[in-house]
Amino acid sequence: MKVSMKAGLALGSQNRRSCILLGYARNASVLKDAHRMKVLGFCSQSMATIPGARGRCGRASIVCMARKERSLVHRLASGNGVLYVRNFLEKNDFEQVVQYSASVQSRAKKEVNSLAMNRLGLQVPSRALITTIFHSDRLVKRLRIMLEETRLVPADYPLELRYYVPGSEMQWHKDDQLYTEPTFEAVFTIFNFSDSNTEWIDRNGELRTQWTEPNSLLLVQSQSALHRVSKIRRGERGILKLVYTTTLERSNSYERCSKSFHKKR
Ligand SMILES: O=C(O)CCC(=O)C(=O)O
Ligand SMILES: [Fe+2]
Structure with missing residues (x-):
């Protein structure tokens, strides 16, 4: 295993929140070690492009994000x-995504018999570029790390565009x-000029608002x-x-x- 863990640990101790480990590897055995060190995942990126990283390694570099108290998994x-x-x-x-949405928004139809009131929507074909963006390997890998779910894959359920207008709301x-194991619904905000908030009840029973x-993602586990x-x-x-x-x-x-699409959920 050829990973420059020393460099990584030094950087990690300077940055206690994200604990970034930098190094390079000749083969995948680094994964085993990473697991032992409670490393959440990797992204291969040139060291020079990573904020806060100093030096160059000149080879395929690896960034490992170690689990910390304040990690996304704990926030989840x-x-x-x-x-x-x-x-x-x-x-x-x-x-x-913004362009695609703007080009089809006028075709959105009002949802009926839905928990969402006065919301408009339409489905996105699987061949559309925005489907390929959200189903790309790179993005799914990021989600696997965030959610600590190594088996996560995009569902074979169409993406849906939804538009809230004055009077729209969605009840508690x-x-x-939709599948036999818990799923994650992802709500990606394309634009928001509204005064509306998304609210949820957290683990302590408190209201979060x-x-x-725009460009945020809200991940919601089914039945949670x-x-x-x-x-x-x-x-x-x-x-x-x-x-x-x-x-x-x-x-x-x-x-x-x-x-x-037009019935109660
Ligand atoms: O629009 C949102 O922020 C959440 C929508 C939602 O919860 C749903 O469509 O099930
Ligand atoms: Fe929901």
Whole structure:
């Protein structure tokens, strides 16, 4: 195993919150060691492009993020299965999503018999570029690290664009579990000019309130936290909803929900 752990540990101790370990490896045996050190994951990126990293290693470099008290996984637990992440997509990808949404928004239809009131929506075809962005290996790997779910894959359930307008709201609910294991619903905010907040009840029974900013991702585990979207009085909000799962074996809810773009969820 050829990983320059010394350099990594030195950097990690300077930065107690993220504990970044830098190094390079000739083979995958580094994974075993990383696991022993409670390392959450890797991203291969040139050292020079990583903020705070000094020096160059000149080879494939590896950045390992070690688990710390304040990691995303702990935030997920304290949020009772809800995790809010800012600046989720890279600039280019984010712009593609904004453009796609703008090009189809006028086709969105009002959802009926849904817990969401006065919300408009439409499904995104699997061949659309924005589906490939959210299903890309790179992005799924990031989510696996964030959620500590090594088996996470994109669901075979269409992405949905949803638009909140004045009068739109979504009552308190838990998300349906579309597969036979708990899933994660991802709510990606495309734009938000509204006064509406997404709220959820955390592990301590306390109310959390979040105005979701553009390019943020809210991950909600199925059948976990109660959550809702407060009624919009002013402005509009556009989101993309999609599902990640650890199994593609469908639950009974799948058929009901997929047939029911216009039925109660
Ligand atoms: O719009 C949001 O922030 C959440 C939407 C939601 O919970 C849902 O559609 O199930
Ligand atoms: Fe929900």
